[in-house]
Amino acid sequence: MYNMMSVEDKEIKAVHITDLEKLLQKYEQSDDFNNGQIKCHICSDTVSMNNVGSIQLLDNRLRLTCNKIACYDQIVKQSISINSP
Numbered sequence: 001m002y003n004m005m006s007v008e009d010k011e012i013k014a015v016h017i018t019d020l021e022k023l024l025q026k027y028e029q030s031d032d033f034n035n036g037q038i039k040c041h042i043c044s045d046t047v048s049m050n051n052v053g054s055i056q057l058l059d060n061r062l063r064l065t066c067n068k069i070a071c072y073d074q075i076v077k078q079s080i081s082i083n084s085p
């Protein structure tokens, strides 16, 4: 169970980081991110390239979380309801 979650986490992160800089620029949050102004939506830790866990788009703003398992877990639970067809 724990291993499965780790693998999923890495795959999701790899996809997201590829596009993260572009997304931050598109939504004009690049400066905030570089200045350490972007906080984890769940635990309010500063999110950087080193610890970004997930990215969601909500009301034309990027909502980032860090890569703690607890935060990732919260986002997965929320994403299931958001992304359900």
Ligand SMILES: [Zn+2]
Residues within 6 Å of the ligand: 040, 041, 042, 043, 044, 045, 065, 066, 067, 068, 071
């Ligand atoms: Zn967090």
